[in-house]
Amino acid sequence: MFKPHSLSMLIGAALLAGCQAVNTTSGGAIGVDRKQYMFSMLSTEQVNQMYAQSYQETLQEASKKGVLDKNSAISKRVNAIGQRLIAKAPVFRPDAAQWAWEVNVIDSPELNANCGPGGKIIFYTGLIEKLNLTDDEIAAVMGHEIAHALREHGREAMSKAYGVQMATQLGSAFGLGDGSLQLANMGVEYLMTLPNSRANENEADLIGLELAARGGYNPNAAVTLWEKMNQAGGSAPPEFMSTHPSSGSRIAALQANIPKVIPLYQQARTGS
Structure with missing residues (x-):
């Protein structure tokens, strides 16, 4: 009979066997180069x-x-x-x-925006109007x-969730007790989920x-954006936050x- 430690090692080996270590993007000037673990049976194309x-x-x-905004001044700004x-x-x-990129605006008071896998962008007018965004x-x-989509953070999150599910199923199949199974789940959460969630936000910020x-576009605007987000937070933070x-x-x-x-911004502005 396997001991809990041996079972944990076996579960870990099974999880790793289904994973691929990849780097979805080049590092760029800032140098984001964290390896990501994706389940091989969950392809980019499937998620997209x-x-x-x-x-x-x-x-x-x-x-x-009647709230899909195609012709307003805000829609034209966002699309440009x-x-x-x-x-x-x-x-x-x-x-x-080669992605089938789309940019759409929804006329809604929500302070929100996102870009899903494969380059599917949605902006809500409330985010722009209420925060008076430049x-x-x-x-x-x-x-x-867009950085979240390029780094496939959605696929990465799905891979992590699949890992938790697989660990649970394997643990049950091999007869892990509740305490050991809970420990295995905690290990998956802390070693895979929580650090990467923080890393994902940092990567999206930098890319x-x-x-x-x-x-x-002036990169200093990233600072004024988050300052506006903080000011808009109060007791009821915007959905985006x-x-x-x-x-x-x-x-x-x-x-x-x-x-x-800044040199990239200046180069883009001068066209050199």
Whole structure:
């Protein structure tokens, strides 16, 4: 009979066997190079297709409600910014040039925006109107969101969730007691989930900062954006901040890295 320690090692080996260590993007000027663990049976194409279906359902629902914004000044601003940033995405991963990118605006008071797997972008007008965002600040939001898609953080999160499920199933199959099984789950959570969630936000900040600069948008706007987010928080933080928590350390990290991308911004502005 296996001892709990041996069973834990066996579960770990089984989980690793289904994983691939990958780096979804090049490091760029800032140098984001963390290896990511993805389950091999969960491909980029599968995740992109799943999200594309959900994205279209969201657009259809918005269209039925008459809130899919195609022609307003805000929509034109967001789309123009989107095209400039999308053009720079292949710097970080060449295959992004073949993604079926979409940029859409929904007329809603929500303070939210996202870019899902495969380059599916949605902005809510409330984020722009209520925070009075400049084009540079819109680019800071969009760059951050595009970075999540380029790094496949969604697929990475799904791989982690699958790992937790597999650990549970394997533990039950091999007869781990409740205490040992709980310990195995905690190990998966702390070793895989929590550190990477913090790392993902940092990566999106840094890649987004560089992406916006390469698109010709002032990287200092990333700081003013998060300052506005903090001010808008109060007792009821914006929905955007529920998945993108702000803090002084985040702003400090952005400020520390801005000098690295200022030359890219200046080059983009002068066209040299």
